[in-house]
Amino acid sequence: MLPHIVFLFSLLLSTSHAAVQDFCVADLKGSDGPAGYPCKTPATVTSDDFVFAGLSAPGNITNxxxxxxxxxxxxxxxxxxxxxxxxxxxxxxxxxxxxxxxxxxxxxxxxxxxxxxxxxxxxxxxxxxxxxxxxxxxxxxxxxxxxxxxxxxxxxxxxxxxxxxxxxxLQILDFALFASNFSTPLITKTTFLDPALVKKLKGVLGGSG
Amino acid sequence: MLPHIVFLFSLLLSTSHAAVQDFCVADLKGSDGPAGYPCKTPATVTSDDFVFAGLSAPGNITNxxxxxxxxxxxxxxxxxxxxxxxxxxxxxxxxxxxxxxxxxxxxxxxxxxxxxxxxxxxxxxxxxxxxxxxxxxxxxxxxxxxxxxxxxxxxxxxxxxxxxxxxxxLQILDFALFASNFSTPLITKTTFLDPALVKKLKGVLGGSG
Amino acid sequence: MLPHIVFLFSLLLSTSHAAVQDFCVADLKGSDGPAGYPCKTPATVTSDDFVFAGLSAPGNITNxxxxxxxxxxxxxxxxxxxxxxxxxxxxxxxxxxxxxxxxxxxxxxxxxxxxxxxxxxxxxxxxxxxxxxxxxxxxxxxxxxxxxxxxxxxxxxxxxxxxxxxxxxLQILDFALFASNFSTPLITKTTFLDPALVKKLKGVLGGSG
Amino acid sequence: MLPHIVFLFSLLLSTSHAAVQDFCVADLKGSDGPAGYPCKTPATVTSDDFVFAGLSAPGNITNxxxxxxxxxxxxxxxxxxxxxxxxxxxxxxxxxxxxxxxxxxxxxxxxxxxxxxxxxxxxxxxxxxxxxxxxxxxxxxxxxxxxxxxxxxxxxxxxxxxxxxxxxxLQILDFALFASNFSTPLITKTTFLDPALVKKLKGVLGGSG
Amino acid sequence: MLPHIVFLFSLLLSTSHAAVQDFCVADLKGSDGPAGYPCKTPATVTSDDFVFAGLSAPGNITNxxxxxxxxxxxxxxxxxxxxxxxxxxxxxxxxxxxxxxxxxxxxxxxxxxxxxxxxxxxxxxxxxxxxxxxxxxxxxxxxxxxxxxxxxxxxxxxxxxxxxxxxxxLQILDFALFASNFSTPLITKTTFLDPALVKKLKGVLGGSG
Amino acid sequence: MLPHIVFLFSLLLSTSHAAVQDFCVADLKGSDGPAGYPCKTPATVTSDDFVFAGLSAPGNITNxxxxxxxxxxxxxxxxxxxxxxxxxxxxxxxxxxxxxxxxxxxxxxxxxxxxxxxxxxxxxxxxxxxxxxxxxxxxxxxxxxxxxxxxxxxxxxxxxxxxxxxxxxLQILDFALFASNFSTPLITKTTFLDPALVKKLKGVLGGSG
The missing domain is CATH 2.60.120.10 (Jelly Rolls)
Structure with missing residues (x-):
């Protein structure tokens, strides 16, 4: 009886291409596209690929x-x-x-x-x-x-x-306005903010233009 | 020969539910949902439903x-x-x-x-x-x-x-900040803008809080 | 200057139908569809609609x-x-x-x-x-x-x-098998589980058939 | 032990709104929308809703x-x-x-x-x-x-x-052209077909215009 | 007249990138992604790519x-x-x-x-x-x-x-449980099945752990 | 104070993979897939990638x-x-x-x-x-x-x-029928058009078969 099962099992397991799409762990070395990154080869995927420990430590808030x-x-x-x-x-x-x-x-x-x-x-x-x-x-x-x-x-x-x-x-408003090269005249024209304030905040956040 | 055709034609036309989804003109009196509004009854749809003339006239720019x-x-x-x-x-x-x-x-x-x-x-x-x-x-x-x-x-x-x-x-930055009831303390805290400037712009744009 | 702004502001705010789709808080009294529930009227939506406190208390684990x-x-x-x-x-x-x-x-x-x-x-x-x-x-x-x-x-x-x-x-395997009316002969036929075991677990979980 | 289980079971079953979206059998009396029809009340859904026997008989091909x-x-x-x-x-x-x-x-x-x-x-x-x-x-x-x-x-x-x-x-080319009210001058202009042929096929298929 | 047509035709045919997305026959040698495989070069696609004969023969049911x-x-x-x-x-x-x-x-x-x-x-x-x-x-x-x-x-x-x-x-329940390396203690803990039964079925289906 | 900001800013900017999906300018040299082309490396993207001037000149209508x-x-x-x-x-x-x-x-x-x-x-x-x-x-x-x-x-x-x-x-009806290798017998069988007309239009549009 066992051989028949193993035969069936092998047959079903051989549908490997279909099984892949259970998941698609990103191969970050590949080029991403509108739907995401290419999938890592399933054979190289391990439990660690589904786990992320990087949020267990607190972020540095002395800023x-x-x-x-x-x-x-x-x-x-x-x-x-x-x-x-x-x-x-x-x-x-x-x-x-x-x-x-x-x-x-x-x-x-x-x-x-x-x-x-x-x-x-x-x-x-x-x-x-x-x-x-x-x-x-x-x-x-x-x-x-x-x-x-x-x-x-x-x-x-x-x-x-x-x-x-x-x-x-993630678009942080202050960074978009004051840490970019968005020119001060265009910022003031499109936001009605005061040029002096814009320049001051650019000074703090590192913006140019 | 004609009756046969008409028979076939009627049969196919009778698949009215399926044909509906060629389009789904909004019934704005219905409740919208995550995918949009309910469809207007197809029998009441006319060419005018697919046409919009409201952009042919210039907008008022004296503002x-x-x-x-x-x-x-x-x-x-x-x-x-x-x-x-x-x-x-x-x-x-x-x-x-x-x-x-x-x-x-x-x-x-x-x-x-x-x-x-x-x-x-x-x-x-x-x-x-x-x-x-x-x-x-x-x-x-x-x-x-x-x-x-x-x-x-x-x-x-x-x-x-x-x-x-x-x-x-459509989220206009100035309206979001200065024409809403977003409180001045929270605006200054979350944007680093000067409270005086915030109050001034609220005065112009009608914001409160 | 202010009237012009207010005019513009009113004009833009009048595009209320478009603004609705920022969000679509479920009207649970309406009929759901493939994309979800109809939207609650935006005018009646409050901050509370976007907040849920029901997960702040522990679940009862004495089971x-x-x-x-x-x-x-x-x-x-x-x-x-x-x-x-x-x-x-x-x-x-x-x-x-x-x-x-x-x-x-x-x-x-x-x-x-x-x-x-x-x-x-x-x-x-x-x-x-x-x-x-x-x-x-x-x-x-x-x-x-x-x-x-x-x-x-x-x-x-x-x-x-x-x-x-x-x-x-949420499909819990044991409930699907042993708390439903899935008949014991069909369960044993489609899972190779022992009928005696199936009946025992149905006894515990309340299944029939 | 059983009461605890039943308690848990009831709790989970009480999440009825979430469970609904396992499927959404069309309530054809409701208004359809871009994503389909509203769902029939789950309590009234039976096995028959998931089965269709209308394709078991041959279509009439004497046409x-x-x-x-x-x-x-x-x-x-x-x-x-x-x-x-x-x-x-x-x-x-x-x-x-x-x-x-x-x-x-x-x-x-x-x-x-x-x-x-x-x-x-x-x-x-x-x-x-x-x-x-x-x-x-x-x-x-x-x-x-x-x-x-x-x-x-x-x-x-x-x-x-x-x-x-x-x-x-389902858009059948001949029906779109020759069984509709698509005017003969517009058909000939947009397809380069011969007006005489268009009129002849309209005669057979019942088109007008 | 012909040259003009051919000119127009060539122009339209030259929009080859756009036409590609009529279909996207999988290049199985490429890396798949969340939306599927990269497309085979359209010029190498033939009728055979859209046809599959592998379901015309009966599967082997002597198992x-x-x-x-x-x-x-x-x-x-x-x-x-x-x-x-x-x-x-x-x-x-x-x-x-x-x-x-x-x-x-x-x-x-x-x-x-x-x-x-x-x-x-x-x-x-x-x-x-x-x-x-x-x-x-x-x-x-x-x-x-x-x-x-x-x-x-x-x-x-x-x-x-x-x-x-x-x-x-395709996740076959018995294979998931009894043909995998899902450990017997964890299976019994998460399914309430009897360890002896689990081991017996693992013996038949080839599971370990 | 500035170093702290720059530190924060660098940290956030370093989330470069996430930021990529703001947009995905096509790398046309890559293989397209069901969702489109792979993305051009963000560092090489310029304003010109988001602009297209090819529709500013009139098309040639002497055809x-x-x-x-x-x-x-x-x-x-x-x-x-x-x-x-x-x-x-x-x-x-x-x-x-x-x-x-x-x-x-x-x-x-x-x-x-x-x-x-x-x-x-x-x-x-x-x-x-x-x-x-x-x-x-x-x-x-x-x-x-x-x-x-x-x-x-x-x-x-x-x-x-x-x-x-x-x-x-873009499927132009006349090109599909009369500029392709769609055989005249099959065209006449599936459209009821006259073979003589089909051949004549194929002569004009360059079709074969």
């Missing part, structure tokens, strides 16, 4: 924003390739802030795991949806909308943001 | 930005429902500007049809891609990224923006 | 599996409708187990937030990928594949599972 | 084309709603023909189950891909391309076409 | 299950790449069985072409949907749910399963 | 149709890769015609920018939707349906067609 964002996007965690999921860890010290930003390519689900976080987003209709979240509470931020997270209490807060794409992108 | 955006999204043009396409007309007077904004839900393709437009977008990596476009030239703006359009010459410019969604959304 | 799964799918958390994201909280006591199961409609990303969890999944090629995870570590489980989570240490473990769909589904 | 197409699209088979699949049965008598047609909304996979069928499609590059298929052989026809099936032998042929959409659509 | 599954997934039939369709042939002898299994990545449509098949699936809510199908009848099995097919009569049955993906995957 | 279609598909305009958008310019002289055709892979939105165009499409139900459009008016043509555009006035008309795919495809 100007008193906070840190540590990404687990496909570039850091190849196992999420093609799965429509990725993550980031937020560490926000007392008084810290994740500045206003967008994820151009993904919706976000935030889980607070320590402390309190006040989070909010602004809709296309310029309505602000804002809430202070406790440990274990969730909040969603629809794709592409400006949003922020700030510490709400006197202790450090930690959260995990999960995204609906392996490559959500 | 503070010297420009106008006239939308042909699904709310205005129900024929685009479910098609992954919509449009807007841009009228930009000399010196006019479409302020920095994003479309949270769509990529954009701009066609300049009159005059010259300088357009640009900022990537997640804070690189600015900018170009002055002539009549007949195209530029794309990837989803969710901050971008702008300004008149590049001494004459009025016109362009048509086409979006990869029937509901692209 | 046969010593564990609990608390869902935050669209049925519990209407704000995730159409966003391609949902969540669940896992509480696993010492010796506890989330039995072998699949999510037919979603990939899963697990974040361990307390204790240690040994988790694994089985691929179409019958390879088992297994790993013991510490606090802050992530693991992904591709869509539709059998997987499990068990406590790895002597203390209670907690994790959050995030799914790539607002309705991931 | 001008000596062939018949019997659809099992979502309008006939509500169980395929949202599944990205539907089917049709082809009966082609000796000398019969399924005239040149397209499916605007789906790719097609043809399985020959009796006799021989010569099938082909024409690409955008005007290349014709053509093949005579035996019982058990498969052929694919990419979305939206003109294709046909004709009997290849002296006996009746049967095939099943499966589509990558629950609503593939 | 323990008295049945055979012959796949026509993208690995066997490169023409389905990117089309969201693939197929498999089921041969089920009298008393034969396709054991309980899932397709993690696709919905399934079954067409019975000979004999009688009793088929069923189990939903997330642990409801069993079961039906005996005759020749020409269809049944759908939603993605990722456990299902089976058994011969319902005294004669051999044949069916064709069509999937909503070119790579549906 | 048999008195019209020209100039494509800006991904093959001509690599910046649209993966964005679900592309374009074409239509130049239609007085009396000119864009012959009956389909785009197998995309919906179309037409914007008239000069003159008058009469445009129409035929649905699966053989209904003709037709309209004469003025400058600035829009019309949509659902995917895969036969449609046409003809000059409606005594002056040249210009339009821009935008598609919901970077590779919409």
């Amino acid at each position: 100007i924003i008193g906070a840190a964002v540590t990404p687990a996007f496909v570039g850091q965690f190849p196992g999420v390739n093609g799965l429509g999921l990725s993550a980031a860890r937020l560490d926000i010290g007392p008084g810290g802030v994740i500045p206003l930003h967008t994820h151009p390519g993904a919706n976000e689900l935030l889980i607070v795991t320590q402390g309190h976080i006040t989070a909010g987003f602004i809709s296309s209709a310029s309505t602000v949806y804002i809430k202070t979240l406790k440990k274990g509470e969730l909040m969603v931020f629809p794709q592409g909308l400006l949003h922020f997270q700030v510490a709400a209490g006197k202790t450090k807060a930690i959260g995990f943001a999960i995204f609906s794409s392996a490559s959500p992108g | 503070i930005i010297g420009a106008a955006v006239t939308p042909a999204f699904v709310g205005q043009f129900p024929g685009v429902n479910g098609l992954g396409l919509s449009a807007a007309r841009l009228d930009i007077g000399p010196g006019g500007v479409i302020p920095l904004h994003t479309h949270p839900g769509a990529n954009e393709l701009l066609i300049v049809t009159q005059g010259h437009i300088t357009a640009g977008f900022i990537s997640s990596a804070s690189t600015v891609y900018i170009k002055t476009l002539k009549k007949g030239e195209l530029m794309v703006f990837p989803q969710g990224l901050l971008h702008f359009q300004v008149a590049a010459g001494k004459t009025k410019a016109i362009g048509f923006a086409i979006f990869s969604s029937a509901s692209p959304g | 046969i599996i010593g564990a609990a799964v608390t869902p935050a799918f669209v049925g519990q958390f209407p704000g995730v409708n159409g966003l391609g994201l949902s969540a669940a909280r896992l509480d696993i006591g010492p010796g506890g187990v989330i039995p072998l199961h699949t999510h037919p409609g979603a990939n899963e990303l697990l974040i361990v937030t307390q204790g240690h969890i040994t988790a694994g999944f089985i691929s179409s090629a019958s390879t088992v990928y297994i790993k013991t995870l510490k606090k802050g570590e992530l693991m992904v489980f591709p869509q539709g594949l059998l997987h499990f989570q068990v406590a790895a240490g002597k203390t209670k473990a907690i994790g959050f599972a995030i799914f790539s769909s607002a309705s991931p589904g | 001008i084309i000596g062939a018949a197409v019997t659809p099992a699209f979502v309008g006939q088979f509500p169980g395929v709603n949202g599944l990205g699949l539907s089917a049709a049965r082809l009966d082609i008598g000796p000398g019969g023909v399924i005239p040149l047609h397209t499916h605007p909304g789906a790719n097609e996979l043809l399985i020959v189950t009796q006799g021989h069928i010569t099938a082909g499609f024409i690409s955008s590059a005007s290349t014709v891909y053509i093949k005579t298929l035996k019982k058990g052989e498969l052929m694919v026809f990419p979305q939206g391309l003109l294709h046909f099936q004709v009997a290849a032998g002296k006996t009746k042929a049967i095939g099943f076409a499966i589509f990558s959409s629950a609503s593939p659509g | 323990i299950i008295g049945a055979a599954v012959t796949p026509a997934f993208v690995g066997q039939f490169p023409g389905v790449n990117g089309l969201g369709l693939s197929a498999a042939r089921l041969d089920i002898g009298p008393g034969g069985v396709i054991p309980l299994h899932t397709h993690p990545g696709a919905n399934e449509l079954l067409i019975v072409t000979q004999g009688h098949i009793t088929a069923g699936f189990i939903s997330s809510a642990s409801t069993v949907y079961i039906k005996t199908l005759k020749k020409g009848e269809l049944m759908v099995f939603p993605q990722g749910l456990l299902h089976f097919q058994v011969a319902a009569g005294k004669t051999k049955a044949i069916g064709f399963a069509i999937f909503s993906s070119a790579s549906p995957g | 048999i149709i008195g019209a020209a279609v100039t494509p800006a598909f991904v093959g001509q305009f690599p910046g649209v890769n993966g964005l679900g958008l592309s374009a074409a310019r239509l130049d239609i002289g007085p009396g000119g015609v864009i012959p009956l055709h389909t785009h197998p892979g995309a919906n179309e939105l037409l914007i008239v920018t000069q003159g008058h165009i009469t445009a129409g499409f035929i649905s699966s139900a053989s209904t003709v939707y037709i309209k004469t459009l003025k400058k600035g008016e829009l019309m949509v043509f659902p995917q895969g349906l036969l449609h046409f555009q003809v000059a409606a006035g005594k002056t040249k008309a210009i339009g821009f067609a935008i598609f919901s795919s970077a590779s919409p495809g």
